[in-house]
Amino acid sequence: MRLSTDVWESVSAFTNTSGGVLLLGLDERNGFSPAKHFDIDKVRDQFIEGIGDGGVSGARLGNPPRYVMNRADVDGKQILVIIIKENEIGEKPCYIKAKGIESGSYKRIDDKDVRLSTMEIYEYRNALVPSKADNTIVPESDINDLDPQLVSALIERKRQSKALLGASTREEQLERLNVVDKQGAVKLAGLLVVGKYPQQFEPKLLIDVAAHPGTEKSEPGMPRFLDRVLCDGSLPGAIDDALHAVVKNLRTVSHVRGVGRVDECEIPEAAIREAIANAVIHREYHPYFTGQSVSVDIFRDRVVVTNPGGLWGGKTLENIADGSSRCRNVILMQLMEEAPVSNSIGSTVEGQGSGIAMMVRLMRDRGLREPEFKASADQFTVVLHRPDVADIVARPVREDDTVVKQQRVEPTKRMEEFLALLDDGSEKSARELAEEANVSIETARRALNDLLRAGKIQATAPLNSRNRKYRVV
Known part of the structure; x- marks a missing residue:
C-alpha cells in the first residue's frame, strides 16, 4: 500500500492555513473503519521520506511543515495520527515540488483542499519583503498630472525639514519627497497623494x-x-x-x-x-x-x-x-503623514x-x-x-441621556405581521415571535429591528439580555 498523492495536497493545505490532522489507515468509503492491508510501518516511512526527513532527495514538498506523528488504536488495529503544524510567516507557501509553486500550493476550505490563487502565493512569498510598488513610475504620466495646490501644501509642510534643505526648485523638492524620480517621472505614491486625478491611470484605486x-x-x-x-x-x-x-x-x-x-x-x-x-x-x-x-x-x-x-x-x-508600526508601502506612508486633511x-x-x-x-x-x-x-x-437601535431608542429622554433621530421606515408585510402578534398588549421574545410566525430567528430579529427603528415597538431589556422582550409602544 502506497500513500495517495492526495495526502500531499492536504499537507500543503493544512500547512498554509491553520494546521490540521491526518488520519492514515482509515477507509472513508467504508464508514471510516480500519483499511484492509494497511501496512503502518511502510506508510510511516513513505510519509517521513516524502516530507523530507528521510533525505532531501525524496522530499515531495517545498517549505515542508513541522509535524507530530502518533499511533492510535481503532477497532483493534493501529492507524497513524499526524498533526500538521501551520508554517510561520515567511515559510509559506508549502507546495508540491512536482507540480511547482503555482500549481502545487493549497489551502484548506472546510474539508476541501483548494489551490492558492496567484495573489495569495504572491502575498505569502512577500510577507516580509517591503513593497516597491508605490515607488514605481506611472507610465504616460508627468508632472502636469499633479495638483499644484496639493503640491504646494505638501511642500509648505516640509519646508523647514532636512528633506528640502538645499532644494531650490519645485522639481528638486518633489524628487526629495519621492513624488517624482530624478528624470521627473511621477511615482505611484506621489500620484495617489497629490495627483489631479490618479484614477485616469489606475481606475480601480479608489x-x-x-x-x-x-x-x-x-x-x-x-x-x-x-x-x-x-x-x-x-x-x-x-x-x-x-x-x-x-x-x-x-x-x-x-x-x-x-x-x-x-x-x-x-x-x-x-x-x-x-x-x-x-x-x-x-x-x-x-x-x-x-x-x-x-x-x-x-x-x-x-x-x-x-x-x-x-x-x-x-x-x-x-x-x-x-x-508597533510596520508598513509595506513606506513612501506612500511618508507622503500621507504630511498630506493635510x-x-x-x-x-x-x-x-x-x-x-x-x-x-x-x-x-x-x-x-x-x-x-x-x-x-x-x-x-x-x-x-x-453598529449599536442596536433599541438600546438607545427604548429609554426615556433625560438630561445626559442619549436618543436617536428617527429614520423613516416603510412598513413591510413581515413588520405588519409581527406588529399584529404584539397588538394584544403582550410582551414576547424574538424566539417566541419567530415560532408564532414560523420564520427563522434571524428573520424575526430583522423585522423587530425595523419596527424598533420605526418607533412602533419597544425593547424591555438591553441587547443580548436573556430577558429581552418586545411590546407595542
Missing part, C-alpha cells in the same frame, strides 16, 4: 462605499443598494469623501447635556476614518491587486472595511494591536502604530462592541459593529 438594506449583500427581495459612492481623486480627499458617504448612511445620536445638545454618528467618526485610512495605506499596490478597490460596506448591523492584500511584516491577528491642520495618518488601539478604545468608550479583525492571505477586513 474607495467603493455601498449601503445595503439587510445584513448581507444582495439579499432576495431587497434592492441591491440603498446608496453607493465611488470616492476617487487624491487619497486624502477620497478618504474624506468616503467618511462622509458612510456617516450619511448611519444614524445620528444626540446627547442632551443641560440646555444644549450634541449630535454625533452612532459609530465614532474617528474610528471609521482610521479603518478607511489604514485600508488605503496598507493595501497591496502590486499590479496583481490594482484591479481591486478598497471597499466599505454598510449593513444594517455593521460597517465592513476591506482592503486587497493580507497582513504584512510579521503582523498577525494576535499582535495587530501591539503598537481638508479643513484641518492635522494629517490623514500618524504612522505610529496606534491606529488599531485607537479604534478599539473609541468603540469601547462609546459602549460598543470592539472592532473585529479578519485576515486571509490576500485581504484584510475591519468590522465596526
